[in-house]
Amino acid sequence: xxxxxxxxxxxxxxxxSSKNKLLFETIKxxxxxxxxxxxxxxxxxxxxxxxxxxxxxxxxxxxxxxxLQDMKNISKDxxxxxxxxxxxxxxxxxxxxxxxxxxxxxLNKSKRLVKIAEEQIKRLRIVELNNCxxxxxxxxxxxxxxxxxxxxxxxxxxxxxxxxx
Numbered sequence: 173x174x175x176x177x178x179x180x181x182x183x184x185x186x187x188x189s190s191k192n193k194l195l196f197e198t199i200k201x202x203x204x205x206x207x208x209x210x211x212x213x214x215x216x217x218x219x220x221x222x223x224x225x226x227x228x229x230x231x232x233x234x235x236x237x238x239x240l241q242d243m244k245n246i247s248k249d250x251x252x253x254x255x256x257x258x259x260x261x262x263x264x265x266x267x268x269x270x271x272x273x274x275x276x277x278x279l280n281k282s283k284r285l286v287k288i289a290e291e292q293i294k295r296l297r298i299v300e301l302n303n304c305x306x307x308x309x310x311x312x313x314x315x316x317x318x319x320x321x322x323x324x325x326x327x328x329x330x331x332x333x334x335x336x337x
Contacts (some may be wrong), residue, residue, distance in 0.1 A: 182199070
């Protein structure tokens with residue numbers, strides 16, 4: 173402020189003196205140049221601040237772009253993992269179908285074997301029954317041939333013979 177008052181006094185003194193009129197014009201031009209320089213400096217300062225803000229925003233955008241790229245990479249990795257899991261799932265489905273077919277085949281085979289076993293059991297029962305009848309018939313014939321009279325050693329009665337008491 174003091175400089176301004178001094179400048180104004182100097183300007184008045186210079187205007188009074190015709191000799192200093194040229195000096196006054198030069199100072200006036202320098203003052204105008206200084207005002208323009210000050211304005212340019214303020215503009216440059218504002219521009220620098222704006223550029224700094226823009227740089228910060230660009231850094232933020234860059235960081236967001238890096239995060240987006242990371243997310244894309246993660247997404248690709250997840251897609252590959254999902255495809256691998258789908259492939260494994262399809263393989264397991266196929267494996268299960270084959271196992272189901274094999275189990276069905278074994279079940280049918282087991283049913284046939286059970287039927288065959290049941291038929292064999294029926295035949296064996298018939299054979300056993302026939303054998304029992306034959307044994308009974310042979311016992312009766314043997315008893316008749318011995319002609320056992322009296323009491324047998326096994327406490328059964330008979331008509332007599334070798335096994336009698």
